[in-house]
Amino acid sequence: MKKKNVSKTKQIAAVKNYVACDNCALDAVCRPIKIGGHTLSLVHNIMGRNEPVAAGEYLYCKGEPIRAIYAVTSGTIKIAQKTDTGREQVLGFRFPGELFGEEAIFPKEYTVNAQAIDEASVCRIPILELEDCAENIPSIQQDLIELISRQCFLMQQQMAAYVARNSAEERLAAFLINMLERNAFHSGSQSEISLAMSRDDIANFLGLRRETLSRSLSKLQKLQVIRVDGKVLEILDSKALRLLAHF
């Protein structure tokens, strides 16, 4: 079991190409701002573009009043919450081009924590200002509906991917397929995925122990379905993976 000497985290950090606006979930809201006349003020004045976020930094925490909704432009964001007993519960991850914070629009406050896993960057739209703009410009309301509808759809997809799965292998396979599909949006590769988060975070998310996750990864590798190289995974047989996930 030889391993290359190259540092994987450095490899990942090196590939710091921001996701293009065309491939971003926020685009529906940003686009009309970009072409409109007097609306140009929105993008320049109220919106933060490609704001850097340090590894480990929290974008928002549970219980805080909503300030903004975000889109990832580079890096990975972890969505999680702490249980009463102090245990962390990982609820999901957001990748370049994906939206987060929208779950706080209805309750007016954040209901979970959002934390950067690695060095990341985000576009940030303050919600008050956005709602002000939407009142004056009906098309923005349309776009907001589009935006949130899409998020509803994605959440449903997520449920489909992780609910009603029993074995560790099935859950891992479903996770990898989900990663591959979402990865294809922003990264070129159709078969390679970079997982910036720790094994602990993935295991937590899947409701497994880190040891079980590790064993399942090893097993899939032995079956020639994937190739594991630290935080970089290669999908060798996506068809077999779909079978394992029972899709």
Next chain:
Amino acid sequence: MKKKNVSKTKQIAAVKNYVACDNCALDAVCRPIKIGGHTLSLVHNIMGRNEPVAAGEYLYCKGEPIRAIYAVTSGTIKIAQKTDTGREQVLGFRFPGELFGEEAIFPKEYTVNAQAIDEASVCRIPILELEDCAENIPSIQQDLIELISRQCFLMQQQMAAYVARNSAEERLAAFLINMLERNAFHSGSQSEISLAMSRDDIANFLGLRRETLSRSLSKLQKLQVIRVDGKVLEILDSKALRLLAHF
């Protein structure tokens, strides 16, 4: 282990009180229609109110173009899909006052199946007509945003309830708490829940076998946390239940 002789399904069917509009997820969209002047046409002409649905009947199926979004007014709706291998995958349940079908707004087609478990009734809003109305009446757009935002929030809650849980007991406890919270909205009782769906459907949803679910239910009953009586459950110790679910 004595059991009462009364038929449980008949008991449930007997309590056929439609959920009030005040407690319905669609209310945000319906209300302005009810008070507006020329908008009265919407509720009378395009919207179906309390339409009966026979047990087993499908409201919509995966792949069909979107026709309408729905709210349950009585009974229970099962959200599910069939995998490539023919296995059914239960993704969730909708109870009186809750919305469903909204996940099809973005992709313009239904991505899952919605089936009535028992005799049910729904309010139905055709999507084309709704969008037409929204174009003319900005407040409806506002309400639509409110509606879908709320649904995003609820989906996140669902994820939190079921993702990142490992043991059978933990998942069952989380399920029961979720049922209790959602039940409190439309039914008076704070401690009793009626589960119209089969044990198979629940087990499928939780990623367990029916036997494991049955055993877990029995165990929680022996621990004096719940009382199981066919499809009717009573929560005896909700605090202990929250501990078991690791909330």
Next chain:
DNA sequence: CGGGGAATTGAATACGTTCAAAGGCCGTGG
């Protein structure tokens, strides 16, 4: 009253967890 499907219970097996130990990666310092 009796048949059939759903739900529960029992025993053997398979799988995931736990605890322990070893290996690999990376930053620091000699």
Next chain:
DNA sequence: CCACGGCCTTTGAACGTATTCAATTCCCCG
């Protein structure tokens, strides 16, 4: 440049839990 230490990841063995298959009980409906 290499050695050291800490942290994350992987592997091993014993144990506990979920699954499987089979049998029984319960419940609904004719």
